[in-house]
Amino acid sequence: MYYLKIEQKREQMLTLAKTYGLTAEVTVQCSQELDKLLNQLQTKMVPFLMK
Numbered sequence: 001m002y003y004l005k006i007e008q009k010r011e012q013m014l015t016l017a018k019t020y021g022l023t024a025e026v027t028v029q030c031s032q033e034l035d036k037l038l039n040q041l042q043t044k045m046v047p048f049l050m051k
C-alpha cells in the first residue's frame with residue numbers, strides 16, 4: 001500500500017519538477033508530501049527491523 005502511494009507521489013513530483021522546476025512551490029509541496037509518506041513507512045517498518 002505505502003509502496004504504491006510512494007511511487008505515485010514520486011512520479012508526480014518528477015513531473016512537476018520537469019514542468020515547473022525544482023524550487024517551484026507546487027514541486028516543493030509535493031516533495032514534502034512524499035517525505036511524509038516515506039516517514040510513515042519508516043515508522044511502520046521500525047518495529048519489524050528491531051526484532
